[in-house]
Amino acid sequence: MPKQQRAIGTRAAILRGAAEAFGRNGYGSTSLADVATEAGVTKGALYFHFDSKEAIALAVIGAQHEASIALGHRMLDGSLPGLEAIVTMSLELATQLCTDPVVAAGIRLTMESSVFSSPIVGPYRDWMAVCEELLGRGIAEGDVAVGTDVAAAAHFISPAFTGVQLVSEALTGREDLDRRVDEMWALILPALVAPDRRERLLGLPTRLRAARAAAASRS
16 A cells, blocks of 8 residues: 555544544543554554644544535535525434544534633534524525524524533433434524414424435435
8 A cells, every 4th residue: 555545544543543532531531542542553653643632633623524514515505495404404413423423523522622722613603604694595585584683593503503412412322312403493493484484394303304214214
């Protein structure tokens, strides 16, 4: 195997191992030795790619955000109505959290970032910007009530999801995350949906989840 390919493979292994270790034990309780062991590499190989534990953590956060915000950009570039896109985005991100160790670890590390040399604020801002744009689309489409403060709503929805998944992780290891996300939307949607669209849209999360399950069963 060419040297460059080996280096790429080693770096990927370190990120996967770090995600497993950080996701299980958190930043403070994970050592570089833990990461090296989980990744199956020597500490020398680890230091060749990263000069500190913080650098590894930031790389995991970067990989997580790249994977997750790609979902947001897909919603922005797609043809789904704005409100449906936001709900779909939350359902898919919940799936990522439960199935992708890098995403789960990156989210956890972002919430622990007060211990880093610089605060991690970019991911929060990016998600709120995506939500704000999709809510604006929802107003134009008539699904979101006219006069909704889309900036305030975006600043609520994104942290609400963060809190829901954090508590779900603490209480059930995210086993009940789907149900908690549905409950979150049951409380938020009545405040967002235009009065003449309430009958059709208040059950949106349930319909989208059923459609996703049906699509999965066909594949």
